Amino acid sequence: MEARISEAFAPAAISNFFAIHDDGLGSPGFFDFSHVGATGGGFTLSKGVLTRVAVFDGSNERRIRIKVNGDPNYRATNTRRAIELLVESAGLNFSSAEVEQWVEVPIGYGFGTSAASALSAVLAMSSALGLSLSRKRVAYHAHAADIICQTGLGTVSSIWNHAGAGVIVRAGAPGVAKVVNVAVPEGLRVVAGLLAPFRKSEVLSSRLLRRRVNRYGEPAVSSVARNPTLDNLTRQGERFAEMLNLATPEIRRLVRLSLEHGAVSASQNMIGQAVHALVREDKAEALAEAIRSDPSSPRVMVTDIGGSPATTLEP
Numbered sequence: 001m002e003a004r005i006s007e008a009f010a011p012a013a014i015s016n017f018f019a020i021h022d023d024g025l026g027s028p029g030f031f032d033f034s035h036v037g038a039t040g041g042g043f044t045l046s047k048g049v050l051t052r053v054a055v056f057d058g059s060n061e062r063r064i065r066i067k068v069n070g071d072p073n074y075r076a077t078n079t080r081r082a083i084e085l086l087v088e089s090a091g092l093n094f095s096s097a098e099v100e101q102w103v104e105v106p107i108g109y110g111f112g113t114s115a116a117s118a119l120s121a122v123l124a125m126s127s128a129l130g131l132s133l134s135r136k137r138v139a140y141h142a143h144a145a146d147i148i149c150q151t152g153l154g155t156v157s158s159i160w161n162h163a164g165a166g167v168i169v170r171a172g173a174p175g176v177a178k179v180v181n182v183a184v185p186e187g188l189r190v191v192a193g194l195l196a197p198f199r200k201s202e203v204l205s206s207r208l209l210r211r212r213v214n215r216y217g218e219p220a221v222s223s224v225a226r227n228p229t230l231d232n233l234t235r236q237g238e239r240f241a242e243m244l245n246l247a248t249p250e251i252r253r254l255v256r257l258s259l260e261h262g263a264v265s266a267s268q269n270m271i272g273q274a275v276h277a278l279v280r281e282d283k284a285e286a287l288a289e290a291i292r293s294d295p296s297s298p299r300v301m302v303t304d305i306g307g308s309p310a311t312t313l314e315p
Helices: 079-092 114-128 135-147 155-159 207-226 229-246 249-260 282-290
Strands: 002-021 036-054 061-068 096-103 166-170 178-182 188-196 265-268 273-280 299-304 311-313
Touching: 002 114, 002 155, 002 207, 002 229, 036 114, 036 155, 036 207, 036 229, 036 299, 061 079, 079 096, 079 114, 079 135, 096 114, 114 135, 114 155, 114 311, 135 155, 135 311, 166 207, 166 229, 178 207, 188 249, 188 282, 207 229, 229 265, 249 265, 249 273, 249 282, 273 282, 282 299
Parallel strands: 061 096
Antiparallel strands: 002 036, 002 311, 036 096, 036 166, 166 178, 188 273, 188 299, 265 273
């Protein structure tokens, strides 16, 4: 069988702070996620998720096979749901699809991999099927899947057409959400120390944590909206992490270690058992080595802020 093939890339992202906006979610008959999401600040990364889709016709059974970083048994629940939503809404007929994803950042540490995986998958799938849907409509299905699977709320809306630092000031799906850009000086790198995976659904399903998130997240959003500078964004992120108080002693130690070794800011990934530090390029490797030497034995990742928004590629 001849395959129709397409590829797409979506950047990873770090959230510094956020507030939850999901009124009506869970009500009987609720199905439109256009105005559900999150406000909050953070930045996209140069690394992300590359997805390759091959669509086949000619079989009587529709099957979608997904392989993540070479693992055919990985439970790519969010990616699968996003593709299913896209296919169902378009009323498509095809026999099978082979989906391969290469995730360049660690999964489960607060780098928005579920959103980037789902978004790159629906963009590649739409291209392979030759759909005439707008990019924001295609991206909507990734946004909806992120909410349904409780893997996120607003990351898709921050990466589908935006790169760099910014703050979402109006929650919602791609095309509804509003992002205010934050300028990033040249010569900064991100050094991350990674301790353990964390399930974001633990926060999204906890009434107590949700109240705390909004109590501290909404003032942070308002502050950066009024004064959209990188210094204010990172300062609000540090305060949000401190007030939310999800950090383990190891996370707190990595934050202190980062600041002692030249980081201009450092705080916990929201949400993840990981720390991200912004540091001048000439100090990045020294900071990475200092984090590697910590007794908690963290994994270390060094990357850049920015990169490109989600995009379809030539296979």
